[in-house]
Amino acid sequence: MTIPLDSYPDSSLRRPRLRPSVVVQRSEHRMRFLSFADLKEVEFEVRPYVHALIRHLDGETSCEELLATLRRDHGEDVSEEEVLDVVRCLAQHGLLVRGTGIEESEPFLVRQAQFLAELAASRPELPADVGVLQERLSGAEALVLGAGGTGSWVVRALCASGVGTVAVLDPDDVELSNLNRQALYLREDVGSPKVEALVRRCAEFAPATRIRAVRQRVGAAADLVAHLGQADVVVSCADEPSVNAVSDLVAEACEPRGIPHIVGGAYGGHLGIPGTTVLPGRSVCWKCLRHEAERERLASGYEDVLGRTGSAGSIGAITALVANITAWDAIRVLVGMPPALADRVRELDVISLDWRSRPLRSRPGCPCRPA
Ligand SMILES: [Zn+2]
Incomplete structure (x- = not known):
């Protein structure tokens, strides 16, 4: 299922975060993303610096900081457009966390909030914000x-x-x-x-x-x-x-x-x-x-x-x-x-x-x- 980009809050794309359930593998020119949560498997052909990019998709690093880090480590030919393309591509395949709100969950429901975040990442009909989903239940x-x-x-x-x-x-x-x-x-x-x-x-x-x-x-x-x-x-x-x-x-x-x-x-x-x-x-x-x-x-x-x-x-x-x-x-x-x-x-x-x-x-x- 392809997730429309406009279903992501701007903040999710500015500070992208890879879904915690996603395992990333690499070969020389390809990367493979395996999500055991929804049994999704996506493969891309990528330039080598994308291997490094993946490690910074932590929800805290902005795209601008990501670009600066990659240029520092891999040279000035790292293209801004290409970095943004990778982020958009991961988003469209439902591989990024779409929303926030896990941190605000009470301890009793924190594991459920993580589950709801994974669910929302792969279900475009659901709101991105985990808090909204939990409020539907409460x-x-x-x-x-x-x-x-x-x-x-x-x-x-x-x-x-x-x-x-x-x-x-x-x-x-x-x-x-x-x-x-x-x-x-x-x-x-x-x-x-x-x-x-x-x-x-x-x-x-x-x-x-x-x-x-x-x-x-x-x-x-x-x-x-x-x-x-x-x-x-x-x-x-x-x-x-x-x-x-x-x-x-x-x-x-x-x-x-x-x-x-x-x-x-x-x-x-x-x-x-x-x-x-x-x-x-x-x-x-x-x-x-x-x-x-x-x-x-x-x-x-x-x-x-x-x-x-x-x-x-x-x-x-x-x-x-x-x-x-x-x-x-x-x-x-x-x-x-x-x-x-x-x-x-x-x-x-x-x-x-x-x-x-x-x-x-x-x-x-x-x-x-x-x-
Ligand atoms: Zn009937």
Whole structure:
């Protein structure tokens, strides 16, 4: 992806800084830039002094100082235009840090700020300033339904990323059998409502996040609407009475209000299914997903004789895996990136670690995706 130069603040180009994740290699006439953060590889043919130039791309040396240093060390034939061309070229390939703000991050979020800086360097749709990205999270509100095998990890991930308000609805108490796969709970919490244990735990590691936790089962869309607050995203992790039933309610509450929501999602046995993420008016809606599943069932010619007779069970590593992929999509929505779990069903075979990914189509006439 080529980054337009005008997406760089002037200050970034005046004092250019190579992205910290970029490894630079050289041969006699060529240089190679490898970014492990976004798996980018760029090669240039360069004059020898460019090898030296690279070492000064530290965010503190101005282009004028860079030119003076190179002329001092490599002679007066170092061309100003060529030095600026190299800087512009690196910028256009997304190899420079676009913004600032890492230094101002509080210690709790400093590693996240470094990550956001890398993200912004390769995503032209994001603002360059890391502070702005972090403010999108600290100013955001998320509602999570269910605080079990998936929801507890999602709540943990959202609080850890500095989301400003996280609301949680869950009706259950912590049981000993939860502890093999659910985040945030300890043996001392067994018998306490999950929402109470979760508030205690999140306050310990993410005190800046406001948690609004309510002990409640969602039985109707109206229950959900009462707790929507100012939600910027709703993540559905509840499975009672069923994943589909809860997701129907989430879609009913969120679609008309234009609230992004992550519906469905499941794990069990050898399968993990994060998402699907719905951006109302911009991606395939939950009803279309349900319609597609029903159409496939009818087309198969089969009907159920016997449903599942029990849980397939799960292990903490897998619930955490599926939940954190879901949480990452919620965070993408909050910072302004396109979600990865929209318009598709993605299923992870946790034994082979292969993904099966199927595109979703809108129903004819459904307004979920205006042309
Ligand atoms: Zn639709």
